[in-house]
Amino acid sequence: MKVAENNSPVANIDGISIKKTRSEETKRAWHRMKRSKLSLVGLTIVVIIILTAIFAPWIAPYPDHASGKIFFDKMNQPPSLEHIFGTDEVGRDIFSRIIFGARISLVLGFTVLSIAIVIGVPLGLIAGFWGGRVSTIIMRTTDIFLAIPSLVLALAVAAIMEATLMNIMIAISFGWWPWFTRLVQGEVLSLKGEQFVLASEGLGASKWRIAFTEILPNCVSTIIVKATLDMGFVILTGASLGFLGLGAQPPIPEWGTMIAEGRVYLPEMWWQATFPGLAILVTVLGFNLLGDGLRDVFDVQVDKEG
Amino acid sequence: MKEFIIKRTLHIIPVLLGLSILIFALSRIMPGDSIRLKLGPEATQQQIEAMEEEMGLNDPLPVQYWNYMKGAFQGDMGMSLQSNRNVAIDIFETFPATFELIIIAMAISIAIGVPLGVISAVRKDKWEDHSTRIVALSGIALPKFWVAIMLQIVFAYWFSLLPVVGRGEIAPTTITGLRLLDSLITLNFDAFITSVKHIILPSIALSIATTAQIMRLTRSNMLNQLNKDYILAARSYGLPKGMIVYKYMLKNAFASTLTIIGLSFGALLGNAFLVEAVFGWPGMAQYGVQGVIYKDYNAIVGVTLVIGVAFAVANLIVDVLYGILDPRIKYDS
Amino acid sequence: MSVKSEALLEIKGLKVNFKSFEGTAQVINGVSLKVNKGEVISLVGESGCGKSVTVRSILGLVPTPPAQFTNGDITFEGQSLLGLSEKEWQKIRGKGISMIFQDPMTALNPVFTIGQHLIDVYMWQGKRNTLFTSMKEKRELRKKGRARAIEILEKMRIPDPEGILERYPIELSGGMRQRIIIALALIHTPKLLIADEPGTALDVSVQDQILIELKRLVEMEGISMIFITHNLGVARMISDRVYVMYAGEVVEEATTQSLFSQSYHPYTQGLLSSIPKLNGQMGDGIDGRIPDFLNPPQGCRFYDRCSERMDHCSLTPPKLQTLSDGRKVSCHLFAEEVVGIHG
Numbered sequence: 001m002k003v004a005e006n007n008s009p010v011a012n013i014d015g016i017s018i019k020k021t022r023s024e025e026t027k028r029a030w031h032r033m034k035r036s037k038l039s040l041v042g043l044t045i046v047v048i049i050i051l052t053a054i055f056a057p058w059i060a061p062y063p064d065h066a067s068g069k070i071f072f073d074k075m076n077q078p079p080s081l082e083h084i085f086g087t088d089e090v091g092r093d094i095f096s097r098i099i100f101g102a103r104i105s106l107v108l109g110f111t112v113l114s115i116a117i118v119i120g121v122p123l124g125l126i127a128g129f130w131g132g133r134v135s136t137i138i139m140r141t142t143d144i145f146l147a148i149p150s151l152v153l154a155l156a157v158a159a160i161m162e163a164t165l166m167n168i169m170i171a172i173s174f175g176w177w178p179w180f181t182r183l184v185q186g187e188v189l190s191l192k193g194e195q196f197v198l199a200s201e202g203l204g205a206s207k208w209r210i211a212f213t214e215i216l217p218n219c220v221s222t223i224i225v226k227a228t229l230d231m232g233f234v235i236l237t238g239a240s241l242g243f244l245g246l247g248a249q250p251p252i253p254e255w256g257t258m259i260a261e262g263r264v265y266l267p268e269m270w271w272q273a274t275f276p277g278l279a280i281l282v283t284v285l286g287f288n289l290l291g292d293g294l295r296d297v298f299d300v301q302v303d304k305e306g
Numbered sequence: 307m308k309e310f311i312i313k314r315t316l317h318i319i320p321v322l323l324g325l326s327i328l329i330f331a332l333s334r335i336m337p338g339d340s341i342r343l344k345l346g347p348e349a350t351q352q353q354i355e356a357m358e359e360e361m362g363l364n365d366p367l368p369v370q371y372w373n374y375m376k377g378a379f380q381g382d383m384g385m386s387l388q389s390n391r392n393v394a395i396d397i398f399e400t401f402p403a404t405f406e407l408i409i410i411a412m413a414i415s416i417a418i419g420v421p422l423g424v425i426s427a428v429r430k431d432k433w434e435d436h437s438t439r440i441v442a443l444s445g446i447a448l449p450k451f452w453v454a455i456m457l458q459i460v461f462a463y464w465f466s467l468l469p470v471v472g473r474g475e476i477a478p479t480t481i482t483g484l485r486l487l488d489s490l491i492t493l494n495f496d497a498f499i500t501s502v503k504h505i506i507l508p509s510i511a512l513s514i515a516t517t518a519q520i521m522r523l524t525r526s527n528m529l530n531q532l533n534k535d536y537i538l539a540a541r542s543y544g545l546p547k548g549m550i551v552y553k554y555m556l557k558n559a560f561a562s563t564l565t566i567i568g569l570s571f572g573a574l575l576g577n578a579f580l581v582e583a584v585f586g587w588p589g590m591a592q593y594g595v596q597g598v599i600y601k602d603y604n605a606i607v608g609v610t611l612v613i614g615v616a617f618a619v620a621n622l623i624v625d626v627l628y629g630i631l632d633p634r635i636k637y638d639s
Numbered sequence: 640m641s642v643k644s645e646a647l648l649e650i651k652g653l654k655v656n657f658k659s660f661e662g663t664a665q666v667i668n669g670v671s672l673k674v675n676k677g678e679v680i681s682l683v684g685e686s687g688c689g690k691s692v693t694v695r696s697i698l699g700l701v702p703t704p705p706a707q708f709t710n711g712d713i714t715f716e717g718q719s720l721l722g723l724s725e726k727e728w729q730k731i732r733g734k735g736i737s738m739i740f741q742d743p744m745t746a747l748n749p750v751f752t753i754g755q756h757l758i759d760v761y762m763w764q765g766k767r768n769t770l771f772t773s774m775k776e777k778r779e780l781r782k783k784g785r786a787r788a789i790e791i792l793e794k795m796r797i798p799d800p801e802g803i804l805e806r807y808p809i810e811l812s813g814g815m816r817q818r819i820i821i822a823l824a825l826i827h828t829p830k831l832l833i834a835d836e837p838g839t840a841l842d843v844s845v846q847d848q849i850l851i852e853l854k855r856l857v858e859m860e861g862i863s864m865i866f867i868t869h870n871l872g873v874a875r876m877i878s879d880r881v882y883v884m885y886a887g888e889v890v891e892e893a894t895t896q897s898l899f900s901q902s903y904h905p906y907t908q909g910l911l912s913s914i915p916k917l918n919g920q921m922g923d924g925i926d927g928r929i930p931d932f933l934n935p936p937q938g939c940r941f942y943d944r945c946s947e948r949m950d951h952c953s954l955t956p957p958k959l960q961t962l963s964d965g966r967k968v969s970c971h972l973f974a975e976e977v978v979g980i981h982g
Binding site for chain 2: 698725729734740745746747748760767807823
């Protein structure tokens with residue numbers, strides 16, 4: 001008997017849990033979210049970045065600088081009031097380029113995660129719910145895909161394709177879906193024994209029906225939390241590949257590519273490589289904080305822990 | 307214990323075989339342009355076909371795979387298009403540099419991450435906890451290649467404290483290929499100091515994310531321990547608080563942290579590709595990046611497989627250590 | 640009635656609240672109890688009635704926050720415990736007052752051997768830290784600790800104590816682990832032992848054996864004991880006096896003998912009737928559940944479930960009072976002055 005049991009008497013006394021109402025649950029969730037200031041910071045950052053990406057042409061002081069144009073009169077200027085992050089080797093405003101870069105990073109993140117979810121989640125449902133040989137084959141396949149770091153797998157896949165933004169998204173997705181398969185499979189296994197699933201089974205519902213109408217909706221919060229946390233890491237991976245010259249090619253204002261370009265002019269023109277990196281840091285941090293907060297709110301376990 | 311190790315090893319083999327098939331198949335999808343790239347723009351169609359024939363690219367895929375694996379087990383991983391040498395030799399020469407970098411980065415991560423995690427847990431919700439957590443969260447979010455560049459700007463360019471690139475000119479006699487170790491074995495202190503100076507920035511850049519991960523996990527594992535009955539029991543016997551924290555809780559927490567250390571090894575292998583590129587570190591990862599750029603498919607397959615094996619071995623070692631620390635593991639099966 | 644002797648431990652009007660998002664839960668609502676030297680008392684009640692919180696308060700193991708001690712006092716050998724610092728608590732824990740945990744599966748640290756557990760407790764109980772002890776001293780202490788560990792294991796009639804010391808908890812059966820936990824609590828021969836439902840997680844036959852062992856040891860060493868259980872049968876077997884708790888309050892207190900010959904409080908009667916009879920009939924039990932601690936009823940906390948409730952019971956909470964025969968009960972059925980008002 002733990003002291004904690006007296007801690008929340010509404011939730012559990014005597015081993016019998018009392019069903020909480022939905023509004024009560026939402027209230028508690030919001031309370032947990034509010035209590036953690038860091039996750040609110042994350043939410044704010046994410047909202048700002050999304051708005052920035054949508055309204056980039058209106059926010060950027062020099063919208064035409066996102067292209068490959070050249071401005072000889074403004075080359076290599078350090079940060080100033082006119083160009084707060086300075087200009088690059090062909091005179092483009094780095095701040096404007098970073099703002100447009102938000103679009104690329106978000107598109108990359110959303111696309112990769114969408115592909116990973118579309119492939120990974122159904123496979124996880126099948127592996128978890130059907131079991132047997134199908135499950136073994138699926139889970140062994142994920143083992144193989146996860147046997148090397150995702151960045152290395154993405155590199156190997158990127159090597160066989162032309163370096164474009166689309167291809168790099170495919171390359172990252174190639175190694176990302178197994179995470180969702182594993183996550184969902186684990187979740188399904190734990191949901192399988194629950195009362196409501198057994199009840200539907202008893203009522204003669206088909207397996208497909210149970211999988212998609214009873215089990216999948218119960219995995220949604222876990223998938224959302226995982227996707228939010230992964231968003232940052234996918235963006236980071238995309239920028240890393242861009243930095244290695246395998247992603248979007250200049251003059252596309254991709255943050256990793258911008259750092260690679262700016263690196264050539266070190267150490268004198270330090271601003272060229274510095275500011276795009278800060279943009280990556282803030283974006284990834286924002287999604288991680290929000291993901292952490294959502295994990296507490298939904299009270300789900302998505303980390304691999306021993 | 308022996309059974310446990312054998313079982314784990316047997317589990318690894320099919321995974322690595324699957325990985326080799328996957329990577330091999332990927333590499334053969336690669337269009338013939340790698341050979342065209344190699345032979346230059348003047349090469350005739352005949353020359354290209356001759357070379358393809360010579361390299362066995364016209365055989366059916368399963369035959370090519372069989373020949374490749376047969377060769378690989380005898381130390382022949384095919385010709386590298388960038389160096390014109392056998393890929394096995396290239397990897398053999400570049401692997402120690404990467405290995406040395408990763409080991410040092412891992413040592414830094416554990417040495418800093420575990421104590422910070424403990425402090426954060428013990429001082430939960432105090433300023434020490436908040437500041438370490440914010441630093442750790444940022445550490446995970448930092449792009450490694452960018453950190454590497456920032457370290458270069460500050461410590462190499464501005465303050466000229468440390469070298470910008472490379473492993474250093476003064477090299478000790480190669481015994482293990484790990485320069486820090488070799489220079490100590492041969493008592494070559496000039497080489498040792500050079501090697502230390504050169505490895506500081508790359509290893510710090512590489513270790514930051516892992517340090518943050520280990521710190522976070524140690525913290526949450528320690529906090530997990532707080533609610534355990536046996537910790538409450540230890541308090542009820544009148545044991546000193548310090549002993550409960552640093553002996554009773556930490557051993558359990560560290561055993562769980564070990565699992566992330568295995569995974570972190572993979573992250574370090576991946577991030578080495580970025581850090582080596584920035585610091586011109588002559589390791590296997592840089593060789594792999596060059597391979598990707600020059601479409602050197604034998605090099606890509608070779609490097610990927612070696613990384614798969616290294617990752618698997620690292621996880622095996624971690625599992626064994628876990629088994630030693632936590633006797634429950636042995637009885638799980 | 641036991642002969643009045645010196646009180647070893649006394650709890651007076653203890654009130655403990657737990658603060659959470661939902662509000663303040665009044666988990667312990669004015670509990671008073673006393674343990675005399677050499678006496679064994681039982682604390683009986685359903686799970687969730689505050690038994691564990693009460694005894695953990697005696698060892699200073701209730702975390703504050705979320706808990707708040709709003710009223711009352713706990714005295715041990717005349718010394719008040721509630722204001723103690725962690726260091727002062729540490730001196731009392733294990734040596735003055737010790738505790739046996741309920742679940743043998745979770746109360747032992749899985750990554751240390753039984754020997755490490757016992758020897759550590761022997762060596763470091765009450766010590767501030769391990770840094771200022773010389774290696775030589777440590778060696779000697781360890782030797783003594785080992786000898787004492789073996790001695791206590793032998794006293795508990797555990798076969799091959801030397802071998803057991805090298806084992807990890809997972810290698811032992813539940814019953815054996817429960818014995819080790821008892822040994823850990825007894826290694827410094829405390830004056831007061833708190834037993835939190837030991838053996839409930841085990842087979843009934845194993846549990847009986849362990850309880851007999853425990854009773855024998857406690858008598859042999861002259862240790863006082865607070866025994867927590869939800870099982871009145873066990874309480875009858877082991878204790879001199881019984882406190883019946885309901886929803887954070889003591890509702891009845893009596894010597895074991897008198898309680899089992901006639902129980903007064905309707906709750907106690909309900910508990911007694913829920914014991915299966917020898918003739919094979921299942922007990923009646925009590926319907927319903929413990930009330931919400933967040934919004935406790937205005938009157939008697941047992942009102943909803945009581946078979947003999949009266950109108951004013953829902954309005955006025957009863958007080959624990961001594962009856963003419965010296966027994967204590969908290970129920971309006973026995974409170975003439977209240978009945979008088981409404982009668």
